[in-house]
Protein backbone atom coordinates (compact mmCIF):
# COMPACT_ATOMS: atom_id res chain seq x y z
CA UNK A 1 0.00 0.00 0.00
CA UNK A 2 1.18 3.54 -0.72
CA UNK A 3 2.01 5.59 2.29
CA UNK A 4 0.43 9.03 2.25
CA UNK A 5 3.82 10.72 1.95
CA UNK A 6 4.63 8.65 -1.14
CA UNK A 7 1.27 9.51 -2.59
CA UNK A 8 1.87 13.20 -1.92
CA UNK A 9 5.26 12.90 -3.59
CA UNK A 10 3.71 11.33 -6.69
CA UNK A 11 1.06 14.01 -6.88
CA UNK A 12 3.64 16.78 -6.54
CA UNK A 13 5.82 15.15 -9.18
CA UNK A 14 2.93 14.92 -11.66
CA UNK A 15 2.00 18.53 -11.06
CA UNK A 16 5.64 19.49 -11.62
CA UNK A 17 5.95 17.47 -14.86
CA UNK A 18 2.63 18.80 -16.11
CA UNK A 19 3.76 22.36 -15.41
CA UNK A 20 6.98 21.70 -17.31
CA UNK A 21 5.11 20.39 -20.34
CA UNK A 22 2.67 23.28 -20.51
CA UNK A 23 5.49 25.74 -19.86
CA UNK A 24 7.48 24.41 -22.81
CA UNK A 25 4.86 25.27 -25.37
CA UNK A 26 3.33 28.53 -26.31
CA UNK A 27 5.09 31.03 -24.12
CA UNK A 28 3.57 34.42 -24.97
CA UNK A 29 6.82 36.31 -24.45
CA UNK A 30 8.55 34.05 -26.99
CA UNK A 31 5.80 33.91 -29.59
CA UNK A 32 4.00 37.26 -29.62
CA UNK A 33 4.46 41.01 -29.67
CA UNK A 34 2.01 43.46 -28.18
CA UNK A 35 1.15 45.72 -31.10
CA UNK A 36 -1.66 47.91 -29.85
CA UNK A 37 -2.95 49.44 -26.62
CA UNK A 38 0.30 49.51 -24.68
CA UNK A 39 1.52 47.43 -21.78
CA UNK A 40 -1.15 48.62 -19.40
CA UNK A 41 -3.93 47.15 -21.60
CA UNK A 42 -2.19 44.09 -23.06
CA UNK A 43 -0.44 42.11 -20.37
CA UNK A 44 1.64 38.94 -20.41
CA UNK A 45 1.40 37.25 -17.01
CA UNK A 46 2.60 34.16 -15.12
CA UNK A 47 5.98 34.07 -16.82
CA UNK A 48 4.40 34.03 -20.26
CA UNK A 49 1.59 31.52 -19.66
CA UNK A 50 -1.32 33.97 -19.77
CA UNK A 51 -2.02 36.99 -21.89
CA UNK A 52 -4.85 39.43 -21.28
CA UNK A 53 -6.21 42.10 -23.58
CA UNK A 54 -8.41 44.91 -22.39
CA UNK A 55 -10.53 47.65 -23.80
CA UNK A 56 -11.43 50.97 -22.23
CA UNK A 57 -12.98 54.11 -23.61
CA UNK A 58 -9.63 55.42 -24.84
CA UNK A 59 -8.39 52.32 -26.68
CA UNK A 60 -8.53 48.61 -27.33
CA UNK A 61 -5.48 46.38 -27.49
CA UNK A 62 -3.93 43.64 -29.57
CA UNK A 63 -1.01 41.35 -30.27
CA UNK A 64 0.48 39.44 -33.17
CA UNK A 65 2.81 36.49 -33.61
CA UNK A 66 6.50 37.01 -34.15
CA UNK A 67 6.54 34.21 -36.72
CA UNK A 68 4.78 33.92 -40.04
CA UNK A 69 3.29 30.54 -40.90
CA UNK A 70 2.44 28.81 -44.15
CA UNK A 71 0.13 25.95 -43.22
CA UNK A 72 -0.31 24.52 -39.78
CA UNK A 73 -2.56 23.75 -36.90
CA UNK A 74 -2.89 26.82 -34.70
CA UNK A 75 -4.57 26.55 -31.32
CA UNK A 76 -5.41 29.01 -28.59
CA UNK A 77 -7.51 28.84 -25.46
CA UNK A 78 -9.55 31.98 -24.93
CA UNK A 79 -11.86 33.17 -22.18
CA UNK A 80 -14.00 35.98 -23.53
CA UNK A 81 -15.12 39.24 -21.91
CA UNK A 82 -17.67 38.27 -19.22
CA UNK A 83 -20.83 40.05 -18.12
CA UNK A 84 -22.04 42.92 -20.26
CA UNK A 85 -19.73 42.68 -23.28
CA UNK A 86 -22.18 44.25 -25.75
CA UNK A 87 -20.46 46.32 -28.42
CA UNK A 88 -17.08 44.62 -27.94
CA UNK A 89 -15.41 42.39 -30.51
CA UNK A 90 -12.59 39.96 -29.78
CA UNK A 91 -10.76 38.91 -32.93
CA UNK A 92 -8.45 35.96 -33.39
CA UNK A 93 -7.25 35.37 -36.92
CA UNK A 94 -4.51 34.56 -39.37
CA UNK A 95 -3.61 37.16 -41.95
CA UNK A 96 -0.98 37.86 -44.58
CA UNK A 97 -0.01 41.37 -45.60
CA UNK A 98 -0.60 43.51 -48.67
CA UNK A 99 -3.63 44.47 -50.78
CA UNK A 100 -4.38 40.93 -51.99
CA UNK A 101 -4.07 39.40 -48.58
CA UNK A 102 -5.38 36.07 -47.30
CA UNK A 103 -7.13 35.84 -43.98
CA UNK A 104 -8.81 33.20 -41.80
CA UNK A 105 -11.02 34.78 -39.14
CA UNK A 106 -12.61 34.04 -35.84
CA UNK A 107 -14.45 37.06 -34.36
CA UNK A 108 -16.44 36.98 -31.16
CA UNK A 109 -19.24 39.54 -30.95
CA UNK A 110 -20.13 40.39 -27.35
CA UNK A 111 -23.59 40.73 -25.88
CA UNK A 112 -25.58 41.80 -22.83
CA UNK A 113 -25.24 39.55 -19.76
CA UNK A 114 -27.03 36.29 -20.40
CA UNK A 115 -27.44 36.87 -24.14
CA UNK A 116 -25.37 34.76 -26.51
CA UNK A 117 -22.11 35.76 -28.13
CA UNK A 118 -21.93 35.35 -31.89
CA UNK A 119 -18.92 33.57 -33.35
CA UNK A 120 -18.35 35.14 -36.75
CA UNK A 121 -16.04 33.40 -39.27
CA UNK A 122 -14.71 34.43 -42.65
CA UNK A 123 -12.10 33.45 -45.22
CA UNK A 124 -10.30 35.89 -47.51
CA UNK A 125 -8.37 34.65 -50.53
CA UNK A 126 -6.29 37.14 -52.48
CA UNK A 127 -8.06 40.13 -50.98
CA UNK A 128 -11.59 38.81 -51.42
CA UNK A 129 -13.74 37.83 -48.45
CA UNK A 130 -17.55 37.74 -48.40
CA UNK A 131 -17.60 34.19 -47.07
CA UNK A 132 -19.19 34.71 -43.67
CA UNK A 133 -20.66 32.05 -41.47
CA UNK A 134 -21.92 32.80 -37.96
CA UNK A 135 -22.68 30.57 -35.01
CA UNK A 136 -23.93 30.57 -31.48
CA UNK A 137 -21.84 28.44 -29.13
CA UNK A 138 -23.10 25.45 -27.14
CA UNK A 139 -21.50 26.83 -23.95
CA UNK A 140 -20.90 30.14 -22.24
CA UNK A 141 -17.49 31.25 -23.63
CA UNK A 142 -16.92 33.69 -20.75
CA UNK A 143 -16.83 31.39 -17.72
CA UNK A 144 -13.94 29.12 -18.76
CA UNK A 145 -11.21 28.78 -21.36
CA UNK A 146 -12.19 27.01 -24.59
CA UNK A 147 -9.95 25.94 -27.45
CA UNK A 148 -10.26 27.61 -30.84
CA UNK A 149 -8.23 26.01 -33.62
CA UNK A 150 -7.49 26.53 -37.26
CA UNK A 151 -6.20 23.66 -39.37
CA UNK A 152 -4.82 25.02 -42.60
CA UNK A 153 -3.28 22.78 -45.23
CA UNK A 154 -3.31 22.52 -49.02
CA UNK A 155 -6.63 20.61 -49.01
CA UNK A 156 -8.76 22.69 -46.70
CA UNK A 157 -9.21 25.08 -43.80
CA UNK A 158 -10.99 23.62 -40.76
CA UNK A 159 -12.32 25.88 -37.98
CA UNK A 160 -12.67 24.01 -34.70
CA UNK A 161 -14.10 24.80 -31.29
CA UNK A 162 -13.01 22.43 -28.53
CA UNK A 163 -11.89 20.09 -31.31
CA UNK A 164 -15.34 20.04 -32.90
CA UNK A 165 -15.26 21.19 -36.53
CA UNK A 166 -17.69 24.06 -37.06
CA UNK A 167 -16.68 25.05 -40.56
CA UNK A 168 -14.67 23.67 -43.45
CA UNK A 169 -13.49 25.64 -46.45
CA UNK A 170 -12.24 23.21 -49.04
CA UNK A 171 -9.64 23.98 -51.66
CA UNK A 172 -11.73 24.37 -54.80
CA UNK A 173 -9.12 25.96 -57.02
CA UNK A 174 -10.05 23.33 -59.61
CA UNK A 175 -13.33 25.22 -60.15
CA UNK A 176 -11.70 28.66 -59.97
CA UNK A 177 -12.18 29.54 -56.30
CA UNK A 178 -9.01 31.16 -54.92
CA UNK A 179 -7.55 29.36 -51.89
CA UNK A 180 -5.00 30.79 -49.43
CA UNK A 181 -1.90 28.80 -50.20
CA UNK A 182 1.14 30.89 -50.96
CA UNK A 183 1.09 33.89 -48.65
CA UNK A 184 2.50 33.28 -45.16
CA UNK A 185 0.28 34.52 -42.36
CA UNK A 186 0.74 35.82 -38.84
CA UNK A 187 -1.59 35.18 -35.94
CA UNK A 188 -3.38 38.29 -34.71
CA UNK A 189 -5.76 39.05 -31.91
CA UNK A 190 -7.43 42.22 -30.70
CA UNK A 191 -10.16 43.47 -28.43
CA UNK A 192 -11.92 46.59 -29.65
CA UNK A 193 -15.09 48.61 -29.64
CA UNK A 194 -17.41 47.92 -32.59
CA UNK A 195 -20.71 49.07 -31.15
CA UNK A 196 -21.72 50.55 -34.49
CA UNK A 197 -22.41 47.00 -35.79
CA UNK A 198 -21.45 44.21 -33.40
CA UNK A 199 -24.37 43.58 -31.08
CA UNK A 200 -27.79 43.11 -32.63
CA UNK A 201 -26.46 44.89 -35.68
CA UNK A 202 -25.38 47.98 -33.69
CA UNK A 203 -28.59 48.48 -31.69
CA UNK A 204 -26.91 47.72 -28.36
CA UNK A 205 -24.06 50.06 -27.49
CA UNK A 206 -21.02 49.51 -25.31
CA UNK A 207 -21.75 50.43 -21.70
CA UNK A 208 -18.50 52.08 -20.60
CA UNK A 209 -19.45 51.92 -16.92
CA UNK A 210 -18.36 48.24 -17.18
CA UNK A 211 -14.92 49.10 -18.64
CA UNK A 212 -12.23 47.89 -18.72
CA UNK A 213 -13.38 44.81 -20.64
CA UNK A 214 -10.91 41.94 -20.50
CA UNK A 215 -10.34 38.72 -22.48
CA UNK A 216 -7.72 36.10 -21.51
CA UNK A 217 -5.54 33.75 -23.55
CA UNK A 218 -3.47 30.68 -22.69
CA UNK A 219 -2.00 27.44 -24.10
CA UNK A 220 -1.11 28.79 -27.51
CA UNK A 221 0.19 26.02 -29.72
CA UNK A 222 1.35 26.24 -33.32
CA UNK A 223 2.08 22.92 -34.92
CA UNK A 224 2.92 24.72 -38.08
CA UNK A 225 5.41 25.47 -40.82
CA UNK A 226 7.29 28.63 -39.94
CA UNK A 227 8.07 30.81 -42.91
CA UNK A 228 11.29 32.77 -42.81
CA UNK A 229 13.62 34.11 -45.51
CA UNK A 230 11.39 32.53 -48.20
CA UNK A 231 11.78 29.08 -46.66
CA UNK A 232 9.39 26.81 -44.87
CA UNK A 233 10.56 25.00 -41.76
CA UNK A 234 8.55 22.00 -43.03
CA UNK A 235 10.82 21.60 -46.05
CA UNK A 236 13.62 20.25 -43.90
CA UNK A 237 13.01 16.52 -43.70
CA UNK A 238 13.74 16.04 -40.02
CA UNK A 239 12.02 13.17 -38.19
CA UNK A 240 10.54 15.83 -35.96
CA UNK A 241 8.63 17.34 -38.84
CA UNK A 242 7.45 13.93 -40.04
CA UNK A 243 6.10 12.93 -36.67
CA UNK A 244 4.25 16.09 -35.80
CA UNK A 245 2.63 16.96 -39.08
CA UNK A 246 -0.55 14.86 -38.94
CA UNK A 247 -2.50 18.03 -39.72
CA UNK A 248 -0.84 18.32 -43.13
CA UNK A 249 -3.19 15.81 -44.70
CA UNK A 250 -6.10 16.37 -42.36
CA UNK A 251 -9.51 16.60 -43.96
CA UNK A 252 -12.86 15.80 -42.39
CA UNK A 253 -13.41 12.11 -41.80
CA UNK A 254 -16.88 10.61 -41.36
CA UNK A 255 -17.15 11.34 -37.59
CA UNK A 256 -15.89 14.88 -38.28
CA UNK A 257 -18.55 15.40 -40.94
CA UNK A 258 -21.19 14.16 -38.52
CA UNK A 259 -20.12 16.63 -35.85
CA UNK A 260 -19.93 19.42 -38.40
CA UNK A 261 -23.52 18.71 -39.44
CA UNK A 262 -24.58 18.72 -35.78
CA UNK A 263 -23.06 22.18 -35.25
CA UNK A 264 -24.37 23.57 -38.50
CA UNK A 265 -27.87 22.28 -37.88
CA UNK A 266 -28.20 23.52 -34.30
CA UNK A 267 -25.88 26.50 -33.95
CA UNK A 268 -25.32 28.10 -37.33
CA UNK A 269 -27.20 31.41 -37.58
CA UNK A 270 -25.85 32.80 -40.84
CA UNK A 271 -24.35 31.18 -43.91
CA UNK A 272 -23.44 33.26 -46.97
CA UNK A 273 -24.03 30.13 -49.01
CA UNK A 274 -27.74 30.31 -48.14
CA UNK A 275 -28.12 34.07 -48.61
CA UNK A 276 -30.00 34.12 -51.90
CA UNK A 277 -30.96 37.79 -51.48
CA UNK A 278 -27.34 38.80 -51.28
CA UNK A 279 -26.38 36.89 -54.43
CA UNK A 280 -29.32 37.40 -56.80
CA UNK A 281 -27.07 36.41 -59.73
CA UNK A 282 -26.53 33.00 -58.09
CA UNK A 283 -24.53 31.75 -55.14
CA UNK A 284 -20.72 31.67 -55.33
CA UNK A 285 -19.47 28.43 -56.96
CA UNK A 286 -18.00 27.03 -53.73
CA UNK A 287 -21.54 26.99 -52.30
CA UNK A 288 -22.63 24.19 -54.57
CA UNK A 289 -23.62 21.62 -51.96
CA UNK A 290 -22.86 18.65 -54.14
CA UNK A 291 -19.20 19.57 -53.97
CA UNK A 292 -18.75 18.95 -50.28
CA UNK A 293 -20.16 16.96 -47.33
Ligand SMILES: *[C@@H]1O[C@H](CO)[C@@H](O)[C@H](O)[C@H]1NC(C)=O
Nearest residue numbers: 109111115116118198199200
Ligand atom coordinates in the same frame (compact mmCIF):
# COMPACT_ATOMS: atom_id res chain seq x y z
C1 LIG B 1 -27.36 39.03 -28.56
O1 LIG B 1 -28.59 38.63 -28.03
C2 LIG B 1 -29.69 38.81 -28.90
C3 LIG B 1 -30.97 38.47 -28.14
O2 LIG B 1 -30.90 37.14 -27.67
C4 LIG B 1 -29.51 37.97 -30.15
O3 LIG B 1 -30.55 38.23 -31.07
C5 LIG B 1 -28.15 38.27 -30.80
O4 LIG B 1 -27.92 37.38 -31.86
C6 LIG B 1 -27.06 38.12 -29.77
N1 LIG B 1 -25.70 38.34 -30.26
C7 LIG B 1 -25.26 39.46 -30.85
C8 LIG B 1 -23.79 39.53 -31.09
O5 LIG B 1 -25.96 40.38 -31.19
Ligand SMILES: *[C@@H]1O[C@H](CO)[C@@H](O)[C@H](O)[C@H]1NC(C)=O
Nearest residue numbers: 282283284285288289290291
Ligand atom coordinates in the same frame (compact mmCIF):
# COMPACT_ATOMS: atom_id res chain seq x y z
C1 LIG C 1 -22.92 21.78 -58.89
O1 LIG C 1 -22.06 20.65 -58.97
C2 LIG C 1 -22.55 19.61 -59.81
C3 LIG C 1 -21.59 18.43 -59.68
O2 LIG C 1 -20.24 18.82 -59.71
C4 LIG C 1 -22.66 20.15 -61.24
O3 LIG C 1 -23.19 19.15 -62.09
C5 LIG C 1 -23.59 21.36 -61.25
O4 LIG C 1 -23.64 21.93 -62.54
C6 LIG C 1 -23.09 22.42 -60.26
N1 LIG C 1 -24.06 23.53 -60.19
C7 LIG C 1 -23.66 24.81 -60.21
C8 LIG C 1 -24.76 25.83 -60.08
O5 LIG C 1 -22.50 25.18 -60.31
